[in-house]
Amino acid sequence: MQKVYIITGLSGSGKSTTIQAFEDASFYCVDNMPMELLPKFLDLPLKGNPKIKGLAFVMDMRSENFISNYTPGICSIEDLGIAPQIIFLEADVDTLLKRFSQTRRQHPVSNKDSLLSSIKAEKDMMLPIKQTAHHVINTTNSNVHQLKSQILNLIHDGDTSISLTKINIVSFGYKYGIPNDADVVMDMRFLANPYFIDGLKNQDGESRAVKQFVLSNNETKIFLEKYFNLLDYLIPLYKRENKAYLTFAIGCTGGRHRSVAIARNIFEHLNKKGLNPGLIHRDIDRDLKKT
Numbered sequence: 001m002q003k004v005y006i007i008t009g010l011s012g013s014g015k016s017t018t019i020q021a022f023e024d025a026s027f028y029c030v031d032n033m034p035m036e037l038l039p040k041f042l043d044l045p046l047k048g049n050p051k052i053k054g055l056a057f058v059m060d061m062r063s064e065n066f067i068s069n070y071t072p073g074i075c076s077i078e079d080l081g082i083a084p085q086i087i088f089l090e091a092d093v094d095t096l097l098k099r100f101s102q103t104r105r106q107h108p109v110s111n112k113d114s115l116l117s118s119i120k121a122e123k124d125m126m127l128p129i130k131q132t133a134h135h136v137i138n139t140t141n142s143n144v145h146q147l148k149s150q151i152l153n154l155i156h157d158g159d160t161s162i163s164l165t166k167i168n169i170v171s172f173g174y175k176y177g178i179p180n181d182a183d184v185v186m187d188m189r190f191l192a193n194p195y196f197i198d199g200l201k202n203q204d205g206e207s208r209a210v211k212q213f214v215l216s217n218n219e220t221k222i223f224l225e226k227y228f229n230l231l232d233y234l235i236p237l238y239k240r241e242n243k244a245y246l247t248f249a250i251g252c253t254g255g256r257h258r259s260v261a262i263a264r265n266i267f268e269h270l271n272k273k274g275l276n277p278g279l280i281h282r283d284i285d286r287d288l289k290k291t
Contacts, residue, residue: 003054004042004082006074008129009089010122011108012099014139014147015058018089021151022056024244033057035066035073042082061108067125074132087154088126088133091140093119149242165239167275168247171205171263173255173283182249184234186227188258191220195257204284205260214261224262228269235275255283 005027007018019029028049033041038057060066077084091099096119100107107118109125130136135154139147170179178185194200194210203210214220231248238246248266252258260281267279 002052004077004084005054005056005087006084007056007058007087007089008060008126008133009087009137010091010096010119010126011061012096012103012119013089013091014137014142014144015060015089017144017147018087018151019056019058021148021242022054022155024148024242025152025155026051026053027056027155028052028054029056029058031058032062033059034063035059035069038073039076039080042077042080061122061125067129070129085135086129086133087135087137087151088130089137089139090123090130091138093123095140145241149240152242165235165243166245167235167270167277168245168280169263169267169270169277170247170249170280170282171255171259171284172249172251173259173286174251174253176255176283176286178251179247179249179282181245181247183238183243183245183247185249185251186262188250188252188262191223191252191258191262192217193253193258195254200257203257204281205257205262206264206281206284210257211261211264214258215265220262224265224269227266231266231270232273235270254287255281256285256287260284 005022007015007022009015016031019031023029030041038059041057042055059070063069074084074086093116097116100115100119107115107122109118109122137147137150142150170182172179174187174189191214194203194205194213197213200210200213205211205214215224235246250259250263250266263279263281267277270277
């Protein structure tokens, strides 16, 4: 059965970041869901979709009568046989003041006296809801990356083997520019160029002959050993930061020979590690199309 989470808490405490983390974890998410509509929403045939890992809803003081509708709404959900997990986010008053000052947004609790009065009023009104929460998270000292990591850890019950980072290996030609989405760029132009070898110029780096030429080179073997060690060190660190996309760009002059063969070899290494990377040869046919 799919999990259902209700995300609530104080305005400015990080609910937008939290719902983004749930979206990254393949949850179907709705922001500012009125409590009175939730039972009807849960009756929709979303639960049968295998791509959806669960449902997450942000509910807070932006909805009229949120406080009065909260307890009856939770009871009506439980009557459907659904036990939602309640996540309550909070932060200290000074932090909330600073965040609202930076964003220049209106506080949803209208108080004519001051922003400080609005924050304190919401804190008092939300206290009974906080007391019903399964998870109370104070974001005072958390940046967006730390909060997202905390939420993903909660979603996955602490299973650190689960990663949402999508890794791509991209071969490219420097004369056509470095890929805009590259995170780590490696230049292969220090290797002997098959372009100048009879019989190899018109083949590409996916051909057996070009692969053999590039990969049998002693410099290539030393490079790959060192680069694999670097990848094995870097990738877990990027994952720890919950980077959604991680692109390793491998370049040579035209993006047809050396970079293609090396990118394929890196792809195979990461595949053996169970990382399921993508492989893109951006410029492999670029020179042919120009002629």
